[in-house]
Amino acid sequence: MPITEYIASLSQNPYFGAGFGLFGVGAGAAILRKGFQTSMMLFRRHCMITLEVPCRDKSYQWLLHWITQKGARKTQHLSVETSFLQKDTGQIKTKYDFIPSVGQHFFRYQGAWIKVDRTREQQTLDLHMGIPFETVTLTSFGSNKQLYYDILEEARTMALKQHEGMTVMYTAMGSEWRPFGHPRRRRPLHSVVLRNGLTDKILADCLDFIENPSWYTDRGIPYRRGYLLYGPPGCGKSSFIMALAGELEYNICVLNLSERGLTDDRLNHLLSVAPQQSIILLEDIDAAFASREDTSMQKAAYEGLNRVTFSGLLNCLDGVASTEARIVFMTTNYLERLDPALVRPGRVDMKEYVGYCDESQVELMFLRFYKDAEHAKTFARKVMETKKNVSPAQIQGYFMFHKHSSPVEVLNNIDVIWTLG
Numbered sequence: 001m002p003i004t005e006y007i008a009s010l011s012q013n014p015y016f017g018a019g020f021g022l023f024g025v026g027a028g029a030a031i032l033r034k035g036f037q038t039s040m041m042l043f044r045r046h047c048m049i050t051l052e053v054p055c056r057d058k059s060y061q062w063l064l065h066w067i068t069q070k071g072a073r074k075t076q077h078l079s080v081e082t083s084f085l086q087k088d089t090g091q092i093k094t095k096y097d098f099i100p101s102v103g104q105h106f107f108r109y110q111g112a113w114i115k116v117d118r119t120r121e122q123q124t125l126d127l128h129m130g131i132p133f134e135t136v137t138l139t140s141f142g143s144n145k146q147l148y149y150d151i152l153e154e155a156r157t158m159a160l161k162q163h164e165g166m167t168v169m170y171t172a173m174g175s176e177w178r179p180f181g182h183p184r185r186r187r188p189l190h191s192v193v194l195r196n197g198l199t200d201k202i203l204a205d206c207l208d209f210i211e212n213p214s215w216y217t218d219r220g221i222p223y224r225r226g227y228l229l230y231g232p233p234g235c236g237k238s239s240f241i242m243a244l245a246g247e248l249e250y251n252i253c254v255l256n257l258s259e260r261g262l263t264d265d266r267l268n269h270l271l272s273v274a275p276q277q278s279i280i281l282l283e284d285i286d287a288a289f290a291s292r293e294d295t296s297m298q299k300a301a302y303e304g305l306n307r308v309t310f311s312g313l314l315n316c317l318d319g320v321a322s323t324e325a326r327i328v329f330m331t332t333n334y335l336e337r338l339d340p341a342l343v344r345p346g347r348v349d350m351k352e353y354v355g356y357c358d359e360s361q362v363e364l365m366f367l368r369f370y371k372d373a374e375h376a377k378t379f380a381r382k383v384m385e386t387k388k389n390v391s392p393a394q395i396q397g398y399f400m401f402h403k404h405s406s407p408v409e410v411l412n413n414i415d416v417i418w419t420l421g
């Protein structure tokens, strides 16, 4: 049979017609699907704008809180984050924050609909935090990037407002800094009573440093400043640094140099990634190295474990180069135990003794507690007449002991100061 006849006979075959029809429908559907996918992809690429924020990014938590409070307020799918807040009285209040749960949420911002996708990768763990890796993706119509800048900026401002008037303490965890405990209410600087003029001297030095970055850059000097406070325990070294941080609106990163596992490399890294506007505090700096020289059990226990070396610390202090003001505070009870190399200018630019009370300090502390100028003078004189060393912590303890006593009773019992605690 010639081929034309064969084709003509096929067209009359009902089975072939039906099969061909089905094939046509299938092919048509496939082409339509492909076309739809391509146009969706083109639409997404040209008409939608997305922002992906991974959980390692600083703005991640800010954004989640902002979305719950400002954006997707009506969403019913939430997860909880519990935090603690300390009141002035020391009482701790538990606070529950809701954040959008994993999944999709929608909200309107500046007239635009925004889709929120919070996704969690079950397979990938964030090694630093030990939690699954997460991302939040915002998607919206249009090409206006400003929308996302505005959202991130609002989220940041909202987060910072929460900590207004607070000092956040950071501690080193692995290779990063993490807030430690609850943010503390700022302590008024002059509530820490140091010898006359010392508070203002240190404050003025810090302010001069913070306000004059160009003085350092113009002269090629690293933009950092080191302070050492030394003196007996209970005289206010730590309290002063906390109060100073509050005054400067800085936070504090506390580093324990004797910590096991803190190597030179880790220390170097930590110093270079410290949060902005924070004071680095190295407490009891003598303890980290003193134990190396003695042959006590302690040394044996730590032997073989990674620790910071003295030269490592010096290198790290020298290497703290930063575009923003880097303030390092060190404290010690034993200045004489410190290696001169550690306290030379450049590493320690200001070295101040914070010691036992003098007469005016005792008087001021009395005034703060009892608001009685006349008895304050007598009290201070009587304390000084004993010729015994007295720390502000001892005076504070004595006043707390006499919380409900009259100023006269406080005057008549001063021997108790040295027997408390």
Ligand SMILES: Nc1ncnc2c1ncn2[C@@H]1O[C@H](COP(=O)(O)OP(=O)(O)OP(=O)(O)O)[C@@H](O)[C@H]1O
Binding pocket: 191, 192, 193, 194, 231, 232, 233, 234, 235, 236, 237, 238, 239, 240, 332, 333, 392, 393, 394, 396
């Ligand atoms: N100069 C001071 N003025 C007011 N209070 C003070 C002062 N010094 C110490 N105190 C009080 O005494 C307590 C202990 O003080 P702090 O821990 O600051 O002393 P320190 O010098 O850092 O001691 P250490 O060397 O043991 O760390 C705090 O409760 C603090 O309020």
